[in-house]
Amino acid sequence: KLQHSxxxxxxxxxxxxxxxxQGGEGKVWKYEWTAPNTNSPPTSSEYRISRVSVSHSGDYRCRGSSDYLFTGWSDAFRLTVSFPSKPTVTxxxxxxxxxxxxxxTVRCEIQGGEGAQWTYEWRAAKLNTPPTSNEYRIIRATESDSGGYSCRGRRDYFFLEWSDIITLTVSYKPKAKLSADNTAVPVGGSVTLTCSVSPSSSSGWKYYWYRDEKSSEALNTQDAVFHSNGQISVSQEGLYRCRGGRGNPVYYTEDITASNRPVVTLYPNWSEIHRGETITVRCEIHGGDTEWDYEWETNSMIKGPNQNEYRIRSASSSNSGNYRCKGRMKSSQHETTEWSDSVTLTVSDNVHSAAxxxxxxxxxxxxxxxxxxxxCEGNFPEWRVRKFSEDGRLSDCRRMTGSTCxxxxxxxxxxxxxxxxxxxEFSSAVNITVQNDGNVSILVSPVHPVTEGASVSLSCSLRTQKILSNVFFYHNxxxxxxxxxxxxxxxxxSKSDEGFYKxxxxxxxxxxxxxxxxxxAPLQFHQRGNLAVCVNAAAFRCHRAATVCFSSLVFYFLLSPDSAVPVKQVSKRAQLTRTIQQRSKQRISM
Known part of the structure; x- marks a missing residue:
């Protein structure tokens, strides 16, 4: 009888x-074997094969002999040697x-080895004591569980190769997104609400609907008409919420609320706007703008249009006041939203003259x-051109003729x-770079920042040839x-075109x-923290190229990329010069 474990x-x-x-325990036996792929089988009761291969597959028999007594051949034992597949992590x-x-659940699967008794080894991102079973369960996953996972199987001293790495990505808890085709229920009609979870590639969600902020009972078919998963129609007024859930036990997203109250926003959202700046006042109604006429209420001297936003160009103090809005359905002028909360706009007339x-x-x-x-240009009788050199020295132009250096x-x-x-009064600053090698080209580019939406041309020039052809251009x-x-x-x-060119x-x-x-265009400036702001637009930030941004009392100079040196308020020009020189080696982050 042949045996194998x-x-x-x-x-x-x-x-x-x-x-x-069996029954031959008292005798001394000599053993004979028939086996595939061998010329010298053993004569003992055990047949040991180290590092078995597929060629060892086949039928094995044995018999015993004692003196001149022979037993019959045993039944054949068929040995099948398989080539194990690479494990897979799922x-x-x-x-x-x-x-x-x-x-x-992270699981290690060995195709073709399902019946074998394996001990499993894991390489995992966050396992101090990895399990020895083929799977382990991560309950309440966190971002720290993200990473690569691989496994292999082991039997005694035999090891399979490591599986390919599978990457687990754990993201922050998502928030459902709720949209409505309208936010006012027409008389005798309904509003369609849609709930979704971003990104759209996430799957397995079932959506739960609620009405009124304090209600914990999900809506049923008596409260709404349920369409495809994530979409319902409602005909009753109220504050609606939705959330997504999936898995067992159910995992819920954060919920989101839909209201028909608009929101007024200011862009840019600065606490104070200066005369000459451009400001946009916007009325936002969740569910789309094309269905609405807009009504504005303000105590400023300027009244808003019936659109969802309007732009105040060259703002003045007459634009100061509180702004609120509501929407009126174009298809039914009797259906309106609530009034939004008021937003206060303050416009200051305190700016500096242009230079x-x-x-x-x-x-x-x-x-x-x-x-x-x-x-130098501007309505001033006296001018001087100032320079901040590479070695940190502040100096005046020596060859001034009127307002020209x-x-x-x-x-x-x-x-x-x-x-x-x-x-x-200060102008905006420009960079001047001098190339002392006449055999090297220079990049021809404008000295002042380019206005967004305008066109610009860059070219390459030698001292002996003004415009070169066969030139390669680089951006950053x-x-x-x-x-x-x-x-x-x-x-x-556009802003994406900013950067270094050569x-x-x-x-x-x-x-x-x-x-x-x-x-x-930078016509007038005032200070806003470490920003200098041009009057007839939004912010002009000190860029990482060496640039000086001014106000009447404080200015910032960039000594090197991504750093700035603030110069404190001073009353005397000599003291200002010393302060710049003393701080010329300092660096702080913008």
Whole structure:
């Protein structure tokens, strides 16, 4: 009789077959074996095969002999050696997105090895003591459970290879999204509400509906008409909520409430708006704007239109006041929303007079010995052009003719320039960079930030040739297009076009130049924290290129990318100069 302890054998394992002769315990036996793939079978009662392979599959028999007595051959024992497959890690439930608080089971599966007795080993993101079974359950998953998981099986000293890694991603608890085709119930009609969970790739959700904020009883078919999962129609007024649930036990999202009360928002949402700035007042009704006429109520001198938003250009103190709105259905002028809460808009008339600086030729980079003119413009009798050099020195232009500073450029003229009037008004600042190698090209780009939506052209120039062809352009060190050209034209500049640009000609690169984008032309400024704000638009931020932003008392200078040096309020110009020089080595984050 042949015996073996395992019913399933895999390549690489060690197997022992044992021949037992029942009733022959008192005799000395010699054993014979018939086996596939062997020329010298053993003569003992055990047949041991180390590192078994598929070629060892087949029928095995044995018999015993003592003196001249032979037993009959045993029944055949068929040995089947399998090649084990690579383990696979699966997640249950198999949703592409798991959320914080859900329960998930990680399982190790060995195809073809279901009947074998395996001990499992795990490599996991958050397992200090991994289990030895083929699965483990994560109850109330957290973001720290995210990571890669792999496993393998072991029998005695035989190991399978590690499975491929499966990645578990646990995200923050989601919030349901509720939308309505209308937020006022027409007489005799209904409103369709839709509940969903983002992202749309998440699956397995069932939706639960509630009416009135304190109600904990979910709506049923007597309260609403249920359409596809996540959509209902209601004909009764009220405050509706929904949430999504999935799994067993049910895991719920945060709920969301739908109300027919609009919300008034200001953009930009600053506590104080200055004269000349642009401000948008917007009425938002959940469920879409196209179905509504809008009514505004304000105690300002300016009345709002019947649209969901209106833009106040060049704001003044007459626009100050409280604003609230409500919606009226276009299809039924008797159906309206509630009035929104009021939002207060304050417009200050306290701004500074305009001052500006123009540069001719209008470009940042210049060659040595170029003639450059910097002209101050504004309604002031006295001007001076000031420079902050690369080595941190503050100086005035030595060749001033009226309101114009003339420079015959040299390397020491690289710096930041601005105009200052006799009464202390400042212009915006510009960068001037001097290239002292006449064999290297310069990038021709405007000295001032470009207004959003405007067009701009960048080109490349040598001292001996004004506009070059076969030029490659780079934006933030990335090649823009892999074909040479003469100019880089941007027809409508947006904030995404901001950054550092350079050109390459004949294998040699120009210096970097920063191109900044404004929401307006910088005509007038006032201080807003570490922002200088141009009067007829939104914020002008000090960009990481060396830029000076001014107000009447405080200005900020960027010594290097992503840092700024604040200069405290001072009363004397000499003290201001010393403060700049003393702080020229300091750095703080914007």
């Amino acid at each position: 395992w019913s399933q054998i895999f390549t690489g394992e060690t197997i022992t077959l044992r021949c037992e002769i 997640l249950q439930p198999s949703w592409p997105q798991i959320y914080s608080g859900e329960t998930v 500006s600086l123009t540069v001719s030729p209008d470009r940042v980079q210049h060659f040595t010995s170029d003639s450059v003119s910097l002209t 003339d420079i015959n450029t040299s390397k020491s003229d690289t710096g930041v320039y601005w105009c200052e009037s006799g009464s202390g 060190d990335k090649l823009i297009e892999n074909d040479p050209r003469g100019e880089l034209k941007i027809s409508a500049v 050109c390459q000609y004949s294998g040699r690169e120009s210096l970097d130049t920063s191109v900044s984008v404004l929401l307006c």
